[in-house]
Amino acid sequence: xxxxxxxxxxxxxxxxxxxxxxxxxxxxxxxxxxxxxxxxxxxxxxxxxxxxxxxxxxxxxxxxxxxxxxxxxxxxxxxxxxxxxxxxxxxxxxxxxxxxxxxxxxxxxxxxxxxxxxxxxxxxxxxxxxxxxxxxxxxxxxxxxxxxxxxxxxxxxxxxxxxxxxxxxxxxxxxxxxxxxxxxxxxxxxxxxxxxxxxxxxxxxxxxxxxxxxxxxxxxxxxxxxxxxxxxxxxxxxxxxxxxxxxxxxxxxxxxxxxxxxxxxxxxxxxxxxxxxxxxxxxxxxxxxxxxxxxxxxxxx
Amino acid sequence: xxxxxxxxxxxxxxxxxxxxxxxxxxxxxxxxxxxxxxxxxxxxxxxxxxxxxxxxxxxxxxxxxxxxxxxxxxxxxxxxxxxxxxxxxxxxxxxxxxxxxxxxxxxxxxxxxxxxxxxxxxxxxxxxxxxxxxxxxxxxxxxxxxxxxxxxxxxxxxxxxxxxxxxxxxxxxxxxxxxxxxxxxxxxxxxxxxxxxxxxxxxxxxxxxxxxxxxxxxxxxxxxxxxxxxxxxxxxxxxxxxxxxxxxxxxxxxxxxxxxxxxxxxxxxxxxxxxxxxxxxxxxxxxxxxxxxxxxxxxxx
Numbered sequence: 001x002x003x004x005x006x007x008x009x010x011x012x013x014x015x016x017x018x019x020x021x022x023x024x025x026x027x028x029x030x031x032x033x034x035x036x037x038x039x040x041x042x043x044x045x046x047x048x049x050x051x052x053x054x055x056x057x058x059x060x061x062x063x064x065x066x067x068x069x070x071x072x073x074x075x076x077x078x079x080x081x082x083x084x085x086x087x088x089x090x091x092x093x094x095x096x097x098x099x100x101x102x103x104x105x106x107x108x109x110x111x112x113x114x115x116x117x118x119x120x121x122x123x124x125x126x127x128x129x130x131x132x133x134x135x136x137x138x139x140x141x142x143x144x145x146x147x148x149x150x151x152x153x154x155x156x157x158x159x160x161x162x163x164x165x166x167x168x169x170x171x172x173x174x175x176x177x178x179x180x181x182x183x184x185x186x187x188x189x190x191x192x193x194x195x196x197x198x199x200x201x202x203x204x205x206x207x208x209x210x211x212x213x214x215x216x217x218x219x220x221x222x223x224x225x226x227x228x229x230x231x232x233x234x235x236x237x238x239x240x241x242x243x244x245x246x247x248x249x250x251x252x253x254x255x256x257x258x259x260x261x262x263x264x265x266x267x268x269x270x271x272x273x274x275x276x277x278x279x280x281x282x283x284x285x286x287x288x289x290x291x292x293x294x295x296x297x298x299x300x301x
Numbered sequence: 302x303x304x305x306x307x308x309x310x311x312x313x314x315x316x317x318x319x320x321x322x323x324x325x326x327x328x329x330x331x332x333x334x335x336x337x338x339x340x341x342x343x344x345x346x347x348x349x350x351x352x353x354x355x356x357x358x359x360x361x362x363x364x365x366x367x368x369x370x371x372x373x374x375x376x377x378x379x380x381x382x383x384x385x386x387x388x389x390x391x392x393x394x395x396x397x398x399x400x401x402x403x404x405x406x407x408x409x410x411x412x413x414x415x416x417x418x419x420x421x422x423x424x425x426x427x428x429x430x431x432x433x434x435x436x437x438x439x440x441x442x443x444x445x446x447x448x449x450x451x452x453x454x455x456x457x458x459x460x461x462x463x464x465x466x467x468x469x470x471x472x473x474x475x476x477x478x479x480x481x482x483x484x485x486x487x488x489x490x491x492x493x494x495x496x497x498x499x500x501x502x503x504x505x506x507x508x509x510x511x512x513x514x515x516x517x518x519x520x521x522x523x524x525x526x527x528x529x530x531x532x533x534x535x536x537x538x539x540x541x542x543x544x545x546x547x548x549x550x551x552x553x554x555x556x557x558x559x560x561x562x563x564x565x566x567x568x569x570x571x572x573x574x575x576x577x578x579x580x581x582x583x584x585x586x587x588x589x590x591x592x593x594x595x596x597x598x599x600x601x602x
Binding site for chain 1: 487519521524601
């Protein structure tokens with residue numbers, strides 16, 4: 001089945017010690033869509049400016065992403081982000097954030113999107129995430145992302161969102177902030193009590209932990225010898241994870257465990273080139289090969 | 302088969318935000334021995350002062366550790382270490398280090414120890430590790446630990462040790478220092494080229510990575526909700542790992558993978574109480590239960 005994603009589409013300028021990339025397509029919904037499109041049809045809800053252009057549109061269309069929900073604001077400029085990585089790719093500095101048309105983003109789902117059984121709420125204001133949920137008919141499986149900024153500035157809105165989502169994707173420092181627990185196991189258990197049926201705590205190169213009501217699962221990061229550009233890795237994780245579930249139309253325990261590996265794998269490909277470079281060229285065979293490697297990496301003979 | 306361990310036996314004073322423990326038995330060889338003794342007979346080579354006493358000796362003897370190689374220096378004082386942990390148990394401050402009799406430690410292996418097929422060189426001067434290897438007859442399976450201090454101060458001695466050991470246990474920051482590689486996968490592959498057949502890179506709460514010539518394996522840390530005192534966790538990991546191999550008398554690929562889990566499990570018990578408190582009470586059933594949990598945590602259904 002198809003999946004609806006609501007989030008940001010942006011232009012990113014990315015600098016690493018080896019290269020600089022100017023105004024490449026980025027944003028949470030873009031990375032999510034490209035990763036999820038490996039597994040299923042994606043319908044994107046986002047806003048761009050008049051500068052977005054057909055080349056950018058073609059990138060999404062080439063992966064069969066449905067753009068009915070992509071609004072273009074005449075005379076507006078697309079969200080722009082510029083960041084710089086250190087020798088250690090975990091060290092990132094944001095140089096420029098220009099929200100532009102994203103500042104007034106109030107997503108309106110096209111009619112055909114509203115009956116979707118699979119929905120992903122990208123990292124946006126919890127109040128807007130709630131508005132999106134209100135537009136959905138029936139009881140879809142909802143994944144959700146958030147960040148430090150919303151945890152601190154919109155705690156009550158975020159609480160309401162968490163009561164209505166099935167799975168939260170969050171990184172380790174955000175999980176500690178949200179739960180008030182220093183220990184990640186305690187943090188995961190505490191977040192489950194806030195409402196979501198499951199939470200994935202992403203630890204970057206240290207893998208990801210899934211806490212569900214009655215089981216836990218750990219996926220190591222795919223062992224990359226070189227990390228070229230980690231921009232979008234977290235969104236690619238969520239995209240691979242949710243896209244796989246929507247594709248097989250299941251959220252049972254075995255599917256969630258497999259989704260952990262697919263999320264890990266799409267995130268690993270994302271890191272192997274600048275911007276969306278590597279994600280664009282990933283084949284089903286590439287995915288299968290890494291799935292086998294990850295299973296071998298941890299499984300007892 | 303039994304295993305010989307050469308390292309430090311000490312008294313540790315440990316302070317955490319919740320409790321202070323005075324002059325508890327510690328040291329790398331102590332933690333290693335107690336963890337390894339769960340799986341096999343241990344023969345310890347270490348030095349203590351006249352203050353060591355029968356109570357401390359009884360602790361080791363109660364786990365059937367052979368003390369023929371434990372030298373007591375008359376009039377000498379046992380190695381003493383004092384440290385303090387923060388709310389985050391990864392934050393440790395060393396307050397006092399008194400080497401005492403350990404400063405002049407020149408291990409002499411009793412005759413019966415010299416034909417051991419399993420040897421572990423604790424974290425001591427590489428020159429002394431070489432002296433120990435020269436006392437061994439035949440070709441044992443040798444595990445080895447080291448630390449930043451020796452990597453920086455005795456690089457050539459350490460290189461010679463690495464050419465003669467089967468497996469090196471090292472933490473992530475030490476692996477980066479030894480290899481000059483920031484990326485841990487690159488670091489593991491680089492260290493293998495220095496001589497050891499395998500290297501275990503320990504990442505604390507983030508698990509441990511095994512690099513061998515023709516395979517890699519990752520073990521997640523056992524998910525502990527509370528870490529009471531991590532003192533000795535690394536030595537307990539090596540003890541569980543090497544003790545298991547010696548116990549089954551095998552170092553083939555499946556045994557090394559299982560050893561990764563046993564090391565993980567003994568380290569997890571070590572962290573659950575102050576000093577050696579929890580390690581002393583661990584049963585075979587406790588170990589088996591956590592082995593099953595770890596397998597379930599990562600294995601695909």
